[in-house]
Amino acid sequence: MTRELRDTSPGSSPDATPSTFASLDPRTGTVLAEYPVNTASDVAAAVERARGAARWWRAQGFRGRRDWLLEFKKAIASDADDLARAVSIETGKPYDDAMLEVMLTVEHLDWAARNAKKILKPRRVSPGLVSVNQSASVGYQPLGVVGVIGPWNYPVYTPMGSISYALAAGNAIVFKPSELTPGVGKWLETKWNSLAPGQPVLQVVTGFGETGTALCRAGVDKIAFTGSSPTARKVMAVCAESLTPIVAECGGKDAMLVAEDADLDKAVESAAFGAFGNAGQTCTGVERIYVAEPVYRQFLDKFTAAVERVRPGGSDADSYGPMTLPRQVDVVRSHIADALDKGARAVVGGIDSVHERFVDPVILTDVPEESPAVRDETFGPTVVVNRVRDLEEGVERANSSAYGLGSSVFTGNRSRGREIAERLRAGMVSVNSVLGFVGVPSLPFGGIGESGFGRIHGADGLREFSRPKAVTVQRFPAPLNLLTLERSARDMKISAWMLKARHGR
Numbered sequence: 001m002t003r004e005l006r007d008t009s010p011g012s013s014p015d016a017t018p019s020t021f022a023s024l025d026p027r028t029g030t031v032l033a034e035y036p037v038n039t040a041s042d043v044a045a046a047v048e049r050a051r052g053a054a055r056w057w058r059a060q061g062f063r064g065r066r067d068w069l070l071e072f073k074k075a076i077a078s079d080a081d082d083l084a085r086a087v088s089i090e091t092g093k094p095y096d097d098a099m100l101e102v103m104l105t106v107e108h109l110d111w112a113a114r115n116a117k118k119i120l121k122p123r124r125v126s127p128g129l130v131s132v133n134q135s136a137s138v139g140y141q142p143l144g145v146v147g148v149i150g151p152w153n154y155p156v157y158t159p160m161g162s163i164s165y166a167l168a169a170g171n172a173i174v175f176k177p178s179e180l181t182p183g184v185g186k187w188l189e190t191k192w193n194s195l196a197p198g199q200p201v202l203q204v205v206t207g208f209g210e211t212g213t214a215l216c217r218a219g220v221d222k223i224a225f226t227g228s229s230p231t232a233r234k235v236m237a238v239c240a241e242s243l244t245p246i247v248a249e250c251g252g253k254d255a256m257l258v259a260e261d262a263d264l265d266k267a268v269e270s271a272a273f274g275a276f277g278n279a280g281q282t283c284t285g286v287e288r289i290y291v292a293e294p295v296y297r298q299f300l301d302k303f304t305a306a307v308e309r310v311r312p313g314g315s316d317a318d319s320y321g322p323m324t325l326p327r328q329v330d331v332v333r334s335h336i337a338d339a340l341d342k343g344a345r346a347v348v349g350g351i352d353s354v355h356e357r358f359v360d361p362v363i364l365t366d367v368p369e370e371s372p373a374v375r376d377e378t379f380g381p382t383v384v385v386n387r388v389r390d391l392e393e394g395v396e397r398a399n400s401s402a403y404g405l406g407s408s409v410f411t412g413n414r415s416r417g418r419e420i421a422e423r424l425r426a427g428m429v430s431v432n433s434v435l436g437f438v439g440v441p442s443l444p445f446g447g448i449g450e451s452g453f454g455r456i457h458g459a460d461g462l463r464e465f466s467r468p469k470a471v472t473v474q475r476f477p478a479p480l481n482l483l484t485l486e487r488s489a490r491d492m493k494i495s496a497w498m499l500k501a502r503h504g505r
């Protein structure tokens, strides 16, 4: 079976609901392994088991969960080579890129394990003047069972960005990995089971969109979805049937801004990594670059020279691997063709750069802003470099996207960089680097608009998978007793006077 024979479009499964599907090596199309297409009843059974495991997990308390998760982290880190190899073989990315993904994953798991108690445990808050007789506290309790639906491009880092934080917050997980990377999902489940075989706190169900839909309908307490914006809409519609909340981590069209005072060598190095790393299949990859007029020519010359050294291929020594999702090749080709039709120039590569499995790097310039290459997620190793008058125009163009995931700005003036970062319509911004935020576990990760909503990572990520619990404990009777059917005229009169005195002036 070759990959081309398989329809992997969202929500579809090949043939008439086959009972298994193949995971393939995208470099060659050869079959790596077969996995079950889990049905709705398989998914329901997994969620049922997870309910029991969630009770055990919750009973471990913050301390117990921290210890378990640090064991899990240790087990992953000590077997990191094997996991990186599993990632590399199913996605086609070079081994070192896969290892980098594992390293980042482990850092996040470590942070989530160590910080959950501090962030989520009940803490006293001021009751305010009107309720001075109450002691007030807020704590964050587990939701129960969280369904995680993951993509294929970072098959460990991305879903573990939800899984680590949801586990640390006390939830059990049922994870549906992408149909392109089921082996990586199974690897994580097996690793957990090797530590706690009788406690299915992390289970994996495999299959296509239907299995994901079944997870949305299985009565989980939240869905953490990462994938494309069109699929997020379908997931949200199904979750709406049962008021199941979701966090949606979707696509992006990240812009990089280069100011006239930027370190151009650094900007070029980062642009090449951000645009072509992982074959451009990065949600927060650089897809648009806006360069200030005075340095535009110089930036483009340096960038072109750097990108001419970039080599795609199927070996670990290559700069990046194949397109993991075969039909994405058509999107990449159409964006290039449309831009060229509209008068853009290809300064590196062109339409012939798009091959059957691999795409050579492409730099397009002077691309009209209304083109799909500027507006829609390309998710391939192509990048648009457009000239702008200055950073002000760059911000305006960057912000005119429907997406708002990440972005970056290069300038010699760091405080200007911070100021621009505040004004960019994006969930995350890096100044003088690209993807600077992905390795900072204390920072929230998530987008705006078409890029989705809700946050993973950091304190916000822990709270995303928790339910706030508000508690008051009455310490002494209220000086003014208003919460009674036998309220006195005196208490009411004093209260009304206080209302005006405190707030009416």
Ligand code: NAD
Pocket: 009, 010, 011, 012, 149, 150, 151, 152, 153, 154, 158, 176, 177, 178, 179, 207, 208, 209, 210, 211, 212, 213, 216, 226, 227, 228, 229, 230, 231, 232, 234, 235, 249, 250, 251, 252, 282, 283, 284, 325, 377, 379, 405, 447, 451
């Ligand atoms: P996709 O939307 O095709 O699939 C994502 C997951 O959803 C897969 O597991 C798939 O089987 C499942 N799915 C498909 N149809 C479904 C349905 N109807 N109901 C429930 N589940 C369904 O996305 P993909 O191609 O796997 O991933 C690439 C996309 O993910 C890109 O848009 C990329 O930008 C985005 N992404 C975002 C982030 C982020 O953190 N914001 C991270 C990585 C990838």
